[in-house]
Amino acid sequence: MSLNATDSMNILYAVEECCFIAHELSSTLVLHQDSYRTICLIVTTHSRWMSIWKYMVLPFRRKDKDEEKTVNDEDEDINALLNTDSQDNSISREDPPEPTTDEERLHAISDMVIQTCMDIRRGENVLIVCDPTTAEIGQSLHIATQKRSERVLLVVMPKSRHHGEEPPTPVAALMRQQQVVIAATKYSLTHTKAVRQALKDGARIATMPGMNFELYTEGGMTADFQDVKRRISNITNFLRRRRIINVKSESGTDITFEVNWRDWKLDDNGICNRPRMLTNLPAGKVFILPKEGTMNGTIVIDGSWDSTLIDEPVELIVEDGTVVDVKGGSLAATIRQSYGEVAKKLKAKDRESVWTVAEFGFGMNPSARLVGNVLEDEKRMGSCYFSIGDNSLLGGSSHAGIHVSGVIAEPTVWLDDTCLTESGEFMANEN
CATH class of the missing domain: 1.20.58 (Methane Monooxygenase Hydroxylase; Chain G, domain 1)
Incomplete structure (x- = not known):
């Protein structure tokens, strides 16, 4: 030449x-x-x-x-x-000093997410999705990702109205083209068609709904996720061949339902390093789809609901796997209203599906606390949670477009005739 x-x-x-x-x-x-809805910060x-x-x-x-x-x-x-x-x-490369300032702690956690949790490799396509409430975290993740890959895109989308609402079409299209997606948003994208399609196309995805600076730099996010992975792996034998679950609590919970023990999800451990893997961060829970139509009894949410610490317990009356009544104070009224608004958008035959008891799980993260944010609360050792709404990601029939969890702080959980937790004390051997 x-x-x-x-x-x-x-x-x-x-x-x-x-x-x-x-x-x-x-x-x-x-x-x-x-389309007046999506703002991309590239x-x-x-x-x-x-x-x-x-x-x-x-x-x-x-x-x-x-x-x-x-x-x-x-x-x-x-x-x-x-x-x-x-x-x-x-x-x-030397061992970095212990972070002392807020900015240092923010970037230290972002480095851990990118290097340990997602194990991003050089040249991988990475999409970071945030909204105006989580822009600082999104920017920190972007900086951390650039240390591993040059092919990183940061997108700031409008804040959703509730958990499970689909992201704008341009964002969903971008998600399908990535090898790694990290979504730190006010409301969860986990139970959306966009996430399901991106997983199907081979992406590995971490969602961080409701994340803020305090949650990001303390508590569950500071856990040793390799240790969390070990704990979850070691509890596998405890779950084998047990199909009847009963949950009780001093606040009034008494609910029984069936599960297919082979369907327990054991990969929410914070290590998301292979295609088609999905995790929450902070991670550390074991969960399952209740067998549809088998759940009956009363669930009393006394820990937290979504991003709210419970002042007055919320009572959910369940018949054949569906919530038929919600009792309590102002929070109960808010729940009825929000689910009612989502139901109106569905066809008449599908409206009842928003009240499906979609998920049951229990926490396995020893660093997680009860702080009034279900993202961390449901990972706390000794607690359990129920989710209401869309269960399609777990293989269920409800495509409701909403999925919200409520935490029971100190439950007693039995699997067949074996105790998992007793009044919030973890009894199963996970060591």
């Missing part, structure tokens, strides 16, 4: 311009609005332009006659413009 002086300078000017654009984008958020890196500069431009660069030849033929102006990444990459 040979280039004349004019062609050589044209390449030089083009690459200089690209490098400048890349530099500007590295510190600037580029907004794109689609942040790019400039390392690819450094490669173009080094291998395509420098060999053809004109030099003055009196210019000395150096071993490293580099352009000082471009290096001054693009020096941040090269400096970072030259730092030797």
Whole structure:
């Protein structure tokens, strides 16, 4: 290949311009609005332009006659413009100091999510989804991901109205094109068609609904997820061949239902490193689809509902797997209203499905606390939870478009004739 002086300078000017654009984008958020609903914040890196500069431009660069030849033929102006990444990459790897400031703790957790939980590899396509309430966390995850892969996209979408609402169509389309999706949003995307389709297409996905700075940097997110994985793995034998579950509590819960013991989900352990894997973060729960039509009794939610610590317990009356009445104070009225609004959007024959008892599970994360956010509360050792609404992700028949969980703080749970927890004390051997 040979280039004349004019062609050589044209390449030089083009690459200089690209490098400048890349530099500007590295510190600037580029907004794109689609259908008045979706705002994409696309942040790019400039390392690819450094490669173009080094291998395509420098060999053809004109030099003055009196210019000395150096071993490293580099352009000082471009290096001054693009020096941040090269400096970072030259730092030797040492054990990082213990984070002390809020910003350091934020970035330390993001590094753990990217390196340990998701195990992102070089060159993987990564999509980070957040909304205005979680933009700080989304940006931190983006920074952490750039240390592993250059192919990372950060999208800020409008805040959803409730758990299980579908993301805007452009976001759903992007999710299908990724190898890794991390969704830190106010309301959960876990039980959506968008997530199901992305999983089917091979993505591995972590969702973090209701996440905020305090939840992100303390409690369940600080757990050793390799230890959580071990605990969950070791409880497998305890669950084998047990099909009748009974849950009671001092606040009035008394509910019985059947399960198919082979359907226990044991992979919510914080390690999401293979295609088609799905996890919540913080992770650490074991859960299952109650056999449809078999649940009868009373569930009293006394720990938390969604993102609310319970002041006055909420009583759910269940017949044949469906909630037929909700009793309690103002929170009970809010639950009836929110589920009623979702039901109105469904066909008449499907409206009852919003009240399906969709999921039962118990916590296995020793660092998780009861803080008034179900994302962490349901992972707390000794607690259990029930979810109401969409169960299609677990193989059920309810496609309700809503999925909300309520936590029982100190339950007694029996599997057949064996005690799992007694008044909130974990009895099964998970060591």
